[in-house]
Amino acid sequence: MMKKDTIVALSTAWGTGAIALIRVSGDEALEMTQHIFESRKATPLAQLNSHTLHFGHIVETTAENKTIIDEVLVAIFKKPHSFTKENMVEISCHASPYIIQTILQLYSKMGARYAKAGEFTQRAYLNGRFDLAQAEAIADLIAADSEAAHRLAINQLRGGYSTTIKTMRNDFIQLAALLELELDFSEEDVEFADRTELQKQINTLEITIKQLAESFRTGNALKNGIPIAIVGKPNAGKSTLLNALLNEEKAIVSDIPGTTRDTIEDILIVEGIKFRLIDTAGLRPTNDTIEALGIERAKQKMNQAALILYVIDTTTHTITEAKEEIQNLQKELKNEYLLVANKTETLNNENLEAWQNAFENSLVLISAIEKKGLENLQNKMLEMTLKDGFDKDKTIVTNIRHYESLLQTLEALEKAKNNIAKQVSTELIASDIRTAIYHLGAIVGEINNEDLLDFIFSKFCIGK
Amino acid sequence: MMKKDTIVALSTAWGTGAIALIRVSGDEALEMTQHIFESRKATPLAQLNSHTLHFGHIVETTAENKTIIDEVLVAIFKKPHSFTKENMVEISCHASPYIIQTILQLYSKMGARYAKAGEFTQRAYLNGRFDLAQAEAIADLIAADSEAAHRLAINQLRGGYSTTIKTMRNDFIQLAALLELELDFSEEDVEFADRTELQKQINTLEITIKQLAESFRTGNALKNGIPIAIVGKPNAGKSTLLNALLNEEKAIVSDIPGTTRDTIEDILIVEGIKFRLIDTAGLRPTNDTIEALGIERAKQKMNQAALILYVIDTTTHTITEAKEEIQNLQKELKNEYLLVANKTETLNNENLEAWQNAFENSLVLISAIEKKGLENLQNKMLEMTLKDGFDKDKTIVTNIRHYESLLQTLEALEKAKNNIAKQVSTELIASDIRTAIYHLGAIVGEINNEDLLDFIFSKFCIGK
Numbered sequence: 067m068m069k070k071d072t073i074v075a076l077s078t079a080w081g082t083g084a085i086a087l088i089r090v091s092g093d094e095a096l097e098m099t100q101h102i103f104e105s106r107k108a109t110p111l112a113q114l115n116s117h118t119l120h121f122g123h124i125v126e127t128t129a130e131n132k133t134i135i136d137e138v139l140v141a142i143f144k145k146p147h148s149f150t151k152e153n154m155v156e157i158s159c160h161a162s163p164y165i166i167q168t169i170l171q172l173y174s175k176m177g178a179r180y181a182k183a184g185e186f187t188q189r190a191y192l193n194g195r196f197d198l199a200q201a202e203a204i205a206d207l208i209a210a211d212s213e214a215a216h217r218l219a220i221n222q223l224r225g226g227y228s229t230t231i232k233t234m235r236n237d238f239i240q241l242a243a244l245l246e247l248e249l250d251f252s253e254e255d256v257e258f259a260d261r262t263e264l265q266k267q268i269n270t271l272e273i274t275i276k277q278l279a280e281s282f283r284t285g286n287a288l289k290n291g292i293p294i295a296i297v298g299k300p301n302a303g304k305s306t307l308l309n310a311l312l313n314e315e316k317a318i319v320s321d322i323p324g325t326t327r328d329t330i331e332d333i334l335i336v337e338g339i340k341f342r343l344i345d346t347a348g349l350r351p352t353n354d355t356i357e358a359l360g361i362e363r364a365k366q367k368m369n370q371a372a373l374i375l376y377v378i379d380t381t382t383h384t385i386t387e388a389k390e391e392i393q394n395l396q397k398e399l400k401n402e403y404l405l406v407a408n409k410t411e412t413l414n415n416e417n418l419e420a421w422q423n424a425f426e427n428s429l430v431l432i433s434a435i436e437k438k439g440l441e442n443l444q445n446k447m448l449e450m451t452l453k454d455g456f457d458k459d460k461t462i463v464t465n466i467r468h469y470e471s472l473l474q475t476l477e478a479l480e481k482a483k484n485n486i487a488k489q490v491s492t493e494l495i496a497s498d499i500r501t502a503i504y505h506l507g508a509i510v511g512e513i514n515n516e517d518l519l520d521f522i523f524s525k526f527c528i529g530k
Numbered sequence: 531m532m533k534k535d536t537i538v539a540l541s542t543a544w545g546t547g548a549i550a551l552i553r554v555s556g557d558e559a560l561e562m563t564q565h566i567f568e569s570r571k572a573t574p575l576a577q578l579n580s581h582t583l584h585f586g587h588i589v590e591t592t593a594e595n596k597t598i599i600d601e602v603l604v605a606i607f608k609k610p611h612s613f614t615k616e617n618m619v620e621i622s623c624h625a626s627p628y629i630i631q632t633i634l635q636l637y638s639k640m641g642a643r644y645a646k647a648g649e650f651t652q653r654a655y656l657n658g659r660f661d662l663a664q665a666e667a668i669a670d671l672i673a674a675d676s677e678a679a680h681r682l683a684i685n686q687l688r689g690g691y692s693t694t695i696k697t698m699r700n701d702f703i704q705l706a707a708l709l710e711l712e713l714d715f716s717e718e719d720v721e722f723a724d725r726t727e728l729q730k731q732i733n734t735l736e737i738t739i740k741q742l743a744e745s746f747r748t749g750n751a752l753k754n755g756i757p758i759a760i761v762g763k764p765n766a767g768k769s770t771l772l773n774a775l776l777n778e779e780k781a782i783v784s785d786i787p788g789t790t791r792d793t794i795e796d797i798l799i800v801e802g803i804k805f806r807l808i809d810t811a812g813l814r815p816t817n818d819t820i821e822a823l824g825i826e827r828a829k830q831k832m833n834q835a836a837l838i839l840y841v842i843d844t845t846t847h848t849i850t851e852a853k854e855e856i857q858n859l860q861k862e863l864k865n866e867y868l869l870v871a872n873k874t875e876t877l878n879n880e881n882l883e884a885w886q887n888a889f890e891n892s893l894v895l896i897s898a899i900e901k902k903g904l905e906n907l908q909n910k911m912l913e914m915t916l917k918d919g920f921d922k923d924k925t926i927v928t929n930i931r932h933y934e935s936l937l938q939t940l941e942a943l944e945k946a947k948n949n950i951a952k953q954v955s956t957e958l959i960a961s962d963i964r965t966a967i968y969h970l971g972a973i974v975g976e977i978n979n980e981d982l983l984d985f986i987f988s989k990f991c992i993g994k
Binding site (some may be wrong): 084086087117134165210213217220223527 | 540541542543544545546547548549550551553581582583584585597598599600601605607620622624625626627628629650668671672673674675676677679680681684687688990991992993994
């Protein structure tokens with residue numbers, strides 16, 4: 067599976083900057099660079115120490131003349147002590163598109179190939195630098211835009227997650243080995259793997275895998291943002307609340323009921339956790355076609371939300387009316403909700419207390435227009451969406467490919483358990499276990515499928 | 531003038547990429563990095579060799595816990611062997627905005643300051659790594675988008691240009707020294723500097739400076755693109771020619787005379803030389819207000835152009851008519867022009883020959899619609915705008931600040947020559963020569979004016 071050709075790419079972003087970094091990896095990385103690099107030192111690059119930097123010029127030599135392309139720093143990494151475990155060169159040049167293009171073309175002329183997206187990381191994986199889950203964590207790390215998403219990616223990159231998967235996989239391999247031993251002695255009709263014990267072991271592993279699969283809901287939310295729908299009757303102050311939380315005039319606000327028709331989304335980061343706030347059209351019977359479509363969308367968003375902020379206008383609603391509305395809402399939806407009693411700027415202390423007592427913990431009093439009670443609301447959002455708290459050391463699945471593999475593992479285990487209960491032949495049970503092993507292995511890349519790998523790495527950026 | 535605080539900046543472009551480079555420079559660069567960098571090696575960074583790379587983690591340590599921010603490569607440069615001649619650290623981290631921000635903030639918390647635009651280069655200059663003209667060449671190098679502009683910037687960066695200026699400046703310093711010797715012995719009324727000889731020497735230097743100043747026209751054109759106006763009567767095929775040269779549908783083309791109103795510009799690079807092609811409104815008397823404004827603009831652009839391509843429709847013009855039009859054009863403009871006889875696809879060989887014979891070298895026959903004759907036209911454009919050829923080894927001024935300094939030098943020399951002719955006192959002549967020395971010195975930065983320096987470096991990008 068080792069690809070031996072030499073690849074080259076710009077690894078830093080295109081655009082205005084001072085420095086650009088060009089990466090070269092492969093057997094000929096040093097030799098090719100030698101042809102276009104001139105420095106004061108006479109020592110050939112191949113004889114210099116790994117992890118050293120060298121100042122000099124990139125030059126283009128033709129039959130007629132020699133042109134200096136740039137003053138650069140060349141970093142040398144010798145196999146296996148490089149990111150890809152191959153010989154590597156990194157050139158820091160001036161970030162001019164002309165210079166970058168020219169250097170890339172010089173390598174291309176010498177037979178290097180422009181790297182595909184993620185190809186450096188793919189080589190690192192193929193050469194055993196890390197497993198597939200760790201490789202995928204690099205793409206997540208680059209995309210992470212909140213503390214929580216960043217932490218999940220770093221943990222996965224550092225391999226804690228991979229260890230959990232590999233340990234389980236090894237346990238299954240032992241189970242499979244016992245079963246296969248029975249097959250070897252099948253004529254003698256022995257049972258090395260006690261069926262009750264087997265069932266018990268499978269149950270234990272199944273619980274761990276189920277927990278991991280369930281963590282995907284949290285993991286995915288932390289990575290992509292926890293969806294929070296802001297819902298309520300027209301003019302309850304939903305858009306005002308969105309703007310207050312975002313601290314900008316994102317949604318158009320007016321006194322006219324039905325101002326918001328499209329659903330409006332934006333990102334809010336609270337204590338390192340990313341939320342996707344979704345402002346929706348006010349819920350009411352309407353003859354306006356566009357508004358009706360908006361209300362339809364609002365309902366879809368409510369269904370997908372991890373938490374619904376149900377906004378009530380305390381100036382137009384009594385506590386009893388609010389309770390009725392909530393009961394109606396609960397009939398339609400199973401999602402968790404938090405009652406947000408808005409426009410409290412007009413309520414006296416007695417009224418405020420009455421509202422709080424009536425709903426207790428499921429209500430937050432706010433004044434969106436005066437930006438009051440928002441911190442309390444944000445804390446509630448954190449508390450209700452990350453119920454178990456956000457345990458830093460807990461293994462959390464964030465990758466949908468891993469999630470699907472876990473579900474497939476569970477399916478295989480379910481089959482195995484049924485087959486054990488039905489006392490079917492050892493062959494079938496062993497096959498179920500092997501299927502489970504295959505799917506767990508797919509997560510960390512202990513598989514042999516090049517198409518799958520190309521697909522995974524194609525989602526990376528070029529130069530990584 | 532040494533600024534001792536430690537500065538930090540992102541040196542690569544913001545945006546999607548695999549790797550980002552954060553630069554730190556100053557006395558505390560190594561010590562600060564030591565606080566947030568963890569690797570397997572126990573050796574403190576300050577004791578490691580310059581120009582070495584080290585793999586490890588950037589960590590954020592608080593009272594409660596320690597968070598890994600990223601896996602990075604840290605490059606160490608020890609003074610004076612770094613770009614700024616100060617201690618420097620370059621961190622290659624993953625190009626995630628979250629990671630970049632966090633690392634910049636970590637340095638900021640330790641007392642580092644975010645670098646101003648160009649501040650790394652400014653420090654390199656202040657610490658004597660190169661002179662001012664070389665420092666300015668770095669900004670030009672990054673901006674260069676054609677081979678010619680790139681070559682000029684590299685030559686200036688490599689210091690050939692600075693040597694020319696410095697040699698002249700030294701010649702003037704010798705002249706000034708002789709004159710000042712006279713002042714020391716003024717009571718004795720001696721003349722160390724023979725006036726005729728002095729005049730001769732000034733003349734020689736003046737010629738060189740004039741040539742340099744004149745080279746700015748070429749230098750500026752090579753850097754920013756040589757302006758070429760495409761001019762002619764409506765429907766002569768000017769926009770078709772623009773599109774054909776650019777090989778894209780840049781300008782709207784129709785059979786209706788007066789289609790083009792705005793002037794349309796785009797860049798064409800021919801053999802590494804950058805041209806700015808300017809398509810203009812067709813010239814004719816008109817009552818249409820917008821078209822009239824367009825024609826006004828066309829005339830402005832004609833005045834500014836280095837070369838005018840005057841397009842004639844050979845299907846509607848006789849040779850005599852074409853000659854008349856050209857004569858009218860010459861009355862209005864002093865710029866160089868090339869007659870471009872278009873729509874030759876309908877002419878027979880006899881006609882083609884007649885046109886060519888009538889105008890000889892000042893005419894190119896083309897068919898814009900069939901993209902014929904374009905290479906010939908491009909060669910003519912090169913030939914007519916770069917008359918002396920583009921001598922690679924010739925010193926060419928590309929920077930307007932240098933050009934202005936050269937003009938100021940010439941002005942001082944003119945005064946000196948007048949004063950010598952008028953046989954005025956040695957003091958005045960010496961003062962003129964000193965003014966010339968000052969202005970030449972300003973080009974390479976042998977001056978002492980911090981405001982000027984801050985202004986020059988503020989045009990750089992951050993991180994350089």
